[in-house]
Amino acid sequence: MPIFEYQCKECGHVTSFLEKAGSRKAHPCEQCGSRKTEKLISTFAARVGGSSSESSSCPTGTCPLS
Ligand SMILES: [Zn+2]
Numbered sequence: 668m669p670i671f672e673y674q675c676k677e678c679g680h681v682t683s684f685l686e687k688a689g690s691r692k693a694h695p696c697e698q699c700g701s702r703k704t705e706k707l708i709s710t711f712a713a714r715v716g717g718s719s720s721e722s723s724s725c726p727t728g729t730c731p732l733s
Pocket residue numbers: 675676677678679680696697698699700701
């Protein structure tokens with residue numbers, strides 16, 4: 668399950684959530700309870716999820732993720 672990070676726009680605290688892709692659940696800040704959170708791209712989750720393709724360079728140059 669991927670990890671998503673949400674940064675609170677009120678206090679700046681970043682909360683990490685494990686959730687299914689496409690989930691529309693609310694993710695209130697765990698520190699202040701504000702619902703004004705912004706989804707961040709988690710490099711940690713991307714790295715874990717892409718463990719089978721460690722190389723960051725695409726040999727064909729057509730990789731959509733590169
Ligand atoms: Zn907050």
